[in-house]
Amino acid sequence: MIKIPVLTRAVLVATCVPILALALLSFSGCGGGGESVTFNGPPTDENGDPITPDRSQMGAAGGGAAPAGDDADDGAPERARPAQNNNNVQLNRGGQRIQRSIGAAGPGGTVPPANTGSTNAGNSGGAVNGAGLSGASEPLISGGLANGLYPQPNPGFSQVGFGGGLNANFTVPVSVPAQPGNGAGAADGFAGASGNSGSTRDVEPVALTLLDRANFAFGEGDEKKAFQYLYAHLLVDDAAIQDYPLEWYSGLAQPRVAFRWGVGIQYNPASNFEGNPPVIGDPENVRIVNAAPASGGRDNRGGSGRTLGPGGGGGGLLGGDGGGGSSRPEDSPYKNLDTRSPQGMLLFYAGDFGDKTLDRLEFRRDNSYYGRLLQMARVEEAAEEAEDAGSEFNRPNPARRSGPPRGGSQRTIGAAGGGRGGGNAAGGAGGFVGDDGANTGGGGGAVGNDAISASSRLQELLGDSVARRPDDNKIGTLYPGVMLIGLATKSELIDRGRELGLDGLLIFNVRVSGSDVPETTTTLRLINLYPQEGQREEVASVNLKHKDVASRREAGRSDPVESALNEIFEQAADRGFRASPMPDLRAEHVEGRVGQLMGETHVDPLRPAVEVVSFFREGLLKEEYAVKALDALLGEGMGDKVLSMNQEERLAAMSRFFPGDDLASTGFGGGSSGASRVSTGAANMAAAPDKPTIGELAPEIESEDLDGVTFKLSDYRGKVVLLDFWGDW
């Protein structure tokens, strides 16, 4: 069912491509006889501990299913994860200052109990899906360098090849990817603790940080702007660029600080078919949801609301395994969908296939598959919009809803408080091998596997009016890092994805036959927007006939939707579209890569700028090159500004990318964790008497030196002291 590009096994040849646009960069190590670097022993992580091979390798070695708990047991030290504060930020009407409630979403706070331990808690029950398969086959997304420039670690290979070389050969050591974010209990326990007050208290207004602005932009559904803010945050804040390092995506053969998904719709009804598309999860898959009078909708809605309550009623309607809902054959759970939101549009066309896809993506996002930056990002909403949300007709768009639980991000947000520790601790114990169950089984207890996630999201999306066909061009945030890109043809969607700066796409192609009893088939396609030479954009696809899904569910057999998603995610997307450690880069790789970035046009130049600055901070790129590259990417003179030691200067340099926004009021510092936030705003000046102020006595420092001996800054009274905040990176 799955289409796999046939690949040859990678060879140990690296490639250098001459960068014509960058003749000024010396590009040593390429062209001549080449150098050879051998692979020295097992790869280690940042603590020097050996990294356990990833699951696909385990599967290959064992020839069978990996134990469900292997992620918890693998002993791989966990990466520090930034704490997630559940600060609830609200804009006032002036838009300049905010009230910040700290800990609002803690366990006793405003997150409904339904969130606690919902999705992720189910991980322990996960079945082992495809684990045995995964190691046995060729990598699905693989191949040579992206445009010949980068060494490429591939999951499942201890050494990796680089195809398509032009003129040079050398071998490069590569790391076996660690598993980012698995066994996440400990770190997330910490994260939960940081939002732990559980009570709401207002503190003095502080200036919005760029991270806050990003979260608000997600709340507005403006994904592109949100990412610009995230990238700008990394460019302005040194701590942030350390916290959110580049990670490697072998499918792209490029590094990213965040992997961005798009979800698109293709819709091909027969010419004589009228009405709304039947969807998977509809109890009668052959029935068409026709436009009906609003009064009918209201009646039905009552029924839906009752039947679909999370954890209640056995989840009969959606999973087809309870039977309770089917007593109302006309009562499609998707009948009264509010299709004005991106979520609504997705469910309108893709039903619970789309819904479960979002679950998969969300689970992966929460577990660092797509970069730690996206784990941090969330949907925040301006306070004034909360008032509108109360009106009867205007059911909140889950991505825009005020208050902590926010549709697609609901579990994430709830989890960031007390719930998260518990939820992901369970994930660690169970591993995510079988996230089939993981995404669907939790929370509801006795509820069947299929029903719970769909019903919880769907409930958010039910409106008072009958579902209307959404605007084909609807584009918006499903949740941070995943955006809906509307309805179009496959090639148009691919173009759209590129224009939006995305990395991978999932396209639902819904086809409806024109017979009296229409049959519907949905195909889910996995698209790589950065295919390597000789590869197709479509990495994998899977077909589901709605009729077959319904009959298998009726018979209580394993859910074809879950199997299909396993094929798309575990066997394909997780191979290439999952963060892994950066390969061991040398200066010549980096210079080549930077040269490539300079020669390309970028829809969002801040993304490559982050890459350049990361390389520079890592010591892999000389300052003069970094300045030139930033000048080329961002505009003449920007290099010096972006690399300036003065944060305000950097911030000012960013303003050209945010026309109409007043960045001058932006807060600084520690924004990456939220825990050490400081502000340049006047409101904070009085709060800390011992801040450094020119013309005032220096704040005392009493601390250990590098040898562990305590000393004080004031010990040096009587001398002129140059205090140098430095680091060797």
Add this chain to the structure above:
Amino acid sequence: MYAHERSLVEQLADKPFALIGVNSDADRDEIRDIVKDKNLSWRSFWNGPQGTRGPISRQWEVSGWPTLYLIDADGVIRHGGQDLRRNLDQRIEELLAEIGHDVQLEHDN
């Protein structure tokens, strides 16, 4: 970047001047080795295992590295920020002159 600092320390060795670092590397063992390797003779506070998010840089509101502050003999912060790096030698000379030490700094680089 170390060259300039090393040069300052050497030239001002017999003056009432001290270069005090606040090191923001998370791994103290590693940075101790680097200090040894590169022969960095001045003393540094350690910002703690949180690295750049450690308590000292937080207290001092540092979010860019390197960041310099120049403190006079009375313990008063006199200069900091971008201008300081550009005019560092001159500023040091001025503050030393205030306490009666005339110095002309020169650097090879």
